[in-house]
Amino acid sequence: MNTRPQISAVPPKRPHSRHLSREIGEKALTAAVLFFVMFPILWLILTAFKPENEVYTTSFIFKPTLDNFITIFTEPFNNQRLVLNSLIIATTATLITVPVALGAAYVFSRYHFRGSQLLMVLVLVTQFIPPLVIALPFFNLFRRIGLYDSHAGLVIVYLSIVVPYAIWMLKGFIDALPIEIEQAASVDGCTEIGILRHITLPLVMPGVITTAVFAFIMCWNEFTYALILTRNDARTLQLGLMSTVGVRGILWELMAATGLIVMIPVFILSFSVRKYFVQGLTMGAVK
Amino acid sequence: MANARMGKGSGKLLLLAPALIIIGLTTIYPLSNSFLLSFQSWKLSQSQTPAGFVGLANYIRAFQDPYFLNSVIVTLLFTVISVSMTIVLGLGIALILFKANRFNTLVRATLIFPYAVSAALKGYSWRFMLMPEYGIYHVMIGTLFPFLKDTVWLAEPGWALFWLATSEVWGWAPLYALMFIGALGSISPEIWEAAKVDGAKSAQVFFRITLPMLAPVVIVATLLKTIFSLKLFDQVVTMTNGGPGRATQTLNFYVYQQGFRFLDMGYASALAYLLLIGLGIFAYLYVKVLYGRQGV
Numbered sequence: 001m002n003t004r005p006q007i008s009a010v011p012p013k014r015p016h017s018r019h020l021s022r023e024i025g026e027k028a029l030t031a032a033v034l035f036f037v038m039f040p041i042l043w044l045i046l047t048a049f050k051p052e053n054e055v056y057t058t059s060f061i062f063k064p065t066l067d068n069f070i071t072i073f074t075e076p077f078n079n080q081r082l083v084l085n086s087l088i089i090a091t092t093a094t095l096i097t098v099p100v101a102l103g104a105a106y107v108f109s110r111y112h113f114r115g116s117q118l119l120m121v122l123v124l125v126t127q128f129i130p131p132l133v134i135a136l137p138f139f140n141l142f143r144r145i146g147l148y149d150s151h152a153g154l155v156i157v158y159l160s161i162v163v164p165y166a167i168w169m170l171k172g173f174i175d176a177l178p179i180e181i182e183q184a185a186s187v188d189g190c191t192e193i194g195i196l197r198h199i200t201l202p203l204v205m206p207g208v209i210t211t212a213v214f215a216f217i218m219c220w221n222e223f224t225y226a227l228i229l230t231r232n233d234a235r236t237l238q239l240g241l242m243s244t245v246g247v248r249g250i251l252w253e254l255m256a257a258t259g260l261i262v263m264i265p266v267f268i269l270s271f272s273v274r275k276y277f278v279q280g281l282t283m284g285a286v287k
Numbered sequence: 288m289a290n291a292r293m294g295k296g297s298g299k300l301l302l303l304a305p306a307l308i309i310i311g312l313t314t315i316y317p318l319s320n321s322f323l324l325s326f327q328s329w330k331l332s333q334s335q336t337p338a339g340f341v342g343l344a345n346y347i348r349a350f351q352d353p354y355f356l357n358s359v360i361v362t363l364l365f366t367v368i369s370v371s372m373t374i375v376l377g378l379g380i381a382l383i384l385f386k387a388n389r390f391n392t393l394v395r396a397t398l399i400f401p402y403a404v405s406a407a408l409k410g411y412s413w414r415f416m417l418m419p420e421y422g423i424y425h426v427m428i429g430t431l432f433p434f435l436k437d438t439v440w441l442a443e444p445g446w447a448l449f450w451l452a453t454s455e456v457w458g459w460a461p462l463y464a465l466m467f468i469g470a471l472g473s474i475s476p477e478i479w480e481a482a483k484v485d486g487a488k489s490a491q492v493f494f495r496i497t498l499p500m501l502a503p504v505v506i507v508a509t510l511l512k513t514i515f516s517l518k519l520f521d522q523v524v525t526m527t528n529g530g531p532g533r534a535t536q537t538l539n540f541y542v543y544q545q546g547f548r549f550l551d552m553g554y555a556s557a558l559a560y561l562l563l564i565g566l567g568i569f570a571y572l573y574v575k576v577l578y579g580r581q582g583v
Contacts, residue, residue, distance in 0.1 A: 027390060029383045034394045036380075037401055037461050043423055044412050056421040096309075104306035107299050119307075121574055126314045128570040130518050132542045133559045134313070136552060137320035140331075160313030163306055192298030221405035223521040228547060238407045241525065252415050259408045270403040277399050278466045 044263070047256035055253040068257035072240070079240045079258060086237040089151055090219035093158040097215050098208060101166035106196050108167065109174040110182065120171075126164045131224045134160055139228055149231045157225045162215045169214065169280060173207025174200065210273045214280045217266050237262055325557035331550035345557035355558060357533050358541035361448065365537060366516040369452040369459075373512050374505060376456060377463030382493075384464065385471050395468065398461035406458075410525030413454035417441055444534030447527050451535050454522055459515075463508055470504040471497070510573040517566055538562050 047055060049064040072079045108120055138157055139148070147153035177200065185195050201208070226236040241262065244254040270277065325345055329337040349355045380398075384391045404412070416424040417440040429436035441447045474497070482492050498505075520539040523529060529536035529544070536544075539562065546555030 026383070026386065030390050030394050033380050033383055034397065036457070037394070037397050040412055040416060040457065041400055041404065043416060044408075047415070058421060058423050058426045100305045100309060103302035107303045111299055113299075121578075123310065124574065125567075125570045126310060128514050128518075128566050128573075129314060129318070130539055130542075130559060130562045130566060131520070132539055132546065132555070133321050133563050134317045136324065136546055136556055136559060137317040139547075140552065141320075156313060159309050160317075163309050163313075167306060192302060196302065217403070221403075223405060223407040223524075227524070228543075238405055241407055241411055250411070250415075252418075255411050255415065259412060262408050263404055266403045266405070267400060270399050274396070274399050277402075277462065278469060 041263070044256050044259050047253060048260045050253055050256075052253055068253045069261075072244075072254055072257050072261075077240070077243060077254070079237065079243075079261065082235055082237040082240040083261065085151065085234055086220055089154050089158065089234070089236060090216050092151070093155045093162055093219045094212050094215045096155070096159060097162045097166050098212050101163055101170055101211070102201070102204075102208065103196070105167045105170035105174055106200060107192075109171045110179065123164045123167055126160070131161075135225055135228045138225075142229060148229060149234050151234050153229055154226060154234055154236070157229060158219045158222060161222075162218055165218065166211045166215055169211045170204070170207055172279065173204050173211075177203050210276045210280070213269050213273045214276075217269055220266060221262075321556040321559060324553055325560045327553045329552040331552055337553065341553070345554050346561070348554060349557055349561060354533060354536070355538075355541060358536050358538045361534070361536055362517060362519070362538040365448060365452055365519060365535075366513055368449065369455045369516050369519075370509060370512045372452060372456045373459045373463055374509055376460035377467055377508070378498075378501075378505075380461060380464035381467035381471060382497075385468055395465070398465045400461075401458045402462040404458065406521035407525045409454050409458055410522035410527075413450060413457070413522075414441065414526045417450055441527055442531050444531055447531055447535050451519075451522060451526055454526060455516070455519065459512060463512075466504065466508060467501060470501050474500050506576055507573070510569060510576060514566060514569050514573065517562070517569070 046060065048068055049066070050059075050062055051065045051067065054062040071077065104123075108116060134157065138153070142148040142150075142153045147156070181199055182195050185199055190198070221238065222236070223238045226239055230236065230239070237258070240258050241255055244251045244258060273280070324337065326340050326342060327337040328339060328341045328344070384395050384398075401409075413424075416422050419425055419439050422440075425438075425440065428438075438446065440450055478496060478500075479492060482496055487495070518539055519537050520543065523535055523537050523540045524543075527535040529540050538558070542555050542558045542562065545551050545558060
């Protein structure tokens with residue numbers, strides 16, 4: 001008889017402990033994800049600050065130094081030139097892309113004319129062209145007309161990837177705006193360009209900024225075209241990673257320091273548009 | 288639907304023209320140029336201009352070239368490994384992080400970082416971690432599994448391809464997880480609760496309910512990843528340089544070698560076009576799935 005209260009007292013405890021072990025298991029899985037995602041980045045950051053003699057060990061504790069950064073920004077590496085090239089090329093390509101793409105995206109979003117659907121799809125599939133198909137003719141053309149190894153040459157080629165991408169991104173943002181205000185303005189006699197400038201643009205500004213950030217990141221991180229179409233003067237920072245390969249093999253501490261310079265601006269920019277990251281990847285296919 | 292009510296001036300063309308001109312010049316010009324080149328013989332080491340049309344010779348050569356066939360196989364293997372790993376890991380991470388709590392929210396915020404690492408840097412940093420003696424992953428794996436202690440990862444053909452794929456998966460799986468978390472969030476929780484009430488096991492719930500509901504997103508993600516995997520190039524240069532031997536020589540890398548190491552522009556163009564055709568198939572599927580779903 002007096003065992004009854006005991007029996008009823010046990011059950012609440014057991015789910016509790018099972019609950020606890022389940023929670024620990026879930027936390028452990030999340031920790032494993034965190035390790036998988038962040039460890040390579042953490043290791044690169046640690047290596048960038050390691051003194052040379054610690055790089056070829058697996059130590060986590062060492063006296064951090066800025067020597068590697070000093071080395072990559074002095075003779076013979078002079079990565080500041082590459083940083084400048086990357087900045088000039090990525091910024092120019094972005095500044096050309098955004099207004100051009102905005103105009104096209106606006107038309108694609110607001111007007112449906114014969115073949116507009118097909119044109120949109122063609123713009124999309126340019127993203128799937130293998131870069132070598134683009135690079136081979138431009139390599140030959142640029143060598144003939146003197147654009148090989150120039151900022152302008154690389155900007156032109158980058159437009160081929162960034163403009164179609166930006167059109168799709170911006171179209172997604174414009175599609176999401178209500179059309180009624182524009183229609184009212186149209187009745188009042190505004191031209192398309194007037195409507196775009198005075199009504200749509202202010203509303204779609206967050207989308208414009210997001211697109212600009214993605215365009216900049218794409219150019220900043222681009223490697224294939226830079227490898228093929230530059231040699232010296234217009235080399236970008238991505239290629240700076242390669243210049244740490246010397247006779248003794250790769251100087252990992254310098255690769256890591258260069259890598260950090262490559263990575264940090266992109267991290268800051270990416271984080272600022274993280275809300276749109278998935279949308280950006282799939283060009284609006286998945287929101 | 289809007290065009291009937293809105294102006295139909297020349298403004299439209301003016302807005303569209305700059306983009307179409309730029310896209311035309313930067314893609315249609317090279318596309319047609321390399322198409323023509325693919326039927327010509329042109330060794331840049333011998334002449335500054337093409338030596339003339341040779342018909343299908345470059346294409347016929349490709350199908351008799353064992354290194355080309357090797358690169359096709361490498362590319363397909365790489366694609367299968369990296370796409371399946373990306374989707375499975377992406378789904379796994381999404382399911383782990385889906386439950387809302389503070390730790391999960393924090394880790395979710397980190398998911399965008401690997402993708403932000405440039406492909407070239409991805410290749411170098413994974414190569415560094417896999418180096419014998421001092422590579423941190425080499426040491427960690429050797430400690431956990433002593434029988435793998437002496438494996439020189441990037442010197443063995445199978446492992447080199449596996450790690451190349453892993454470095455790619457590292458960039459994409461977290462981002463795909465983010466995408467899948469979004470898709471999971473749009474599934475009504477009542478469906479899961481109902482299944483639980485009916486006594487369904489977790490595995491049953493996943494395969495019978497969650498996965499089918501995620502299917503549209505998973506299909507788009509798979510196609511997109513397939514297209515990008517078939518184009519793999521940057522990491523091959525910085526991580527394995529096609530080696531050991533030709534074990535990681537992807538199609539794009541082989542085109543690069545033919546074009547810019549052996550300076551055989553005609554042959555490289557033909558190879559690049561073959562890759563383009565292969566990609567075209569998947570691009571077609573992608574567009575079809577995308578538009579089919581939206582009912583346009």
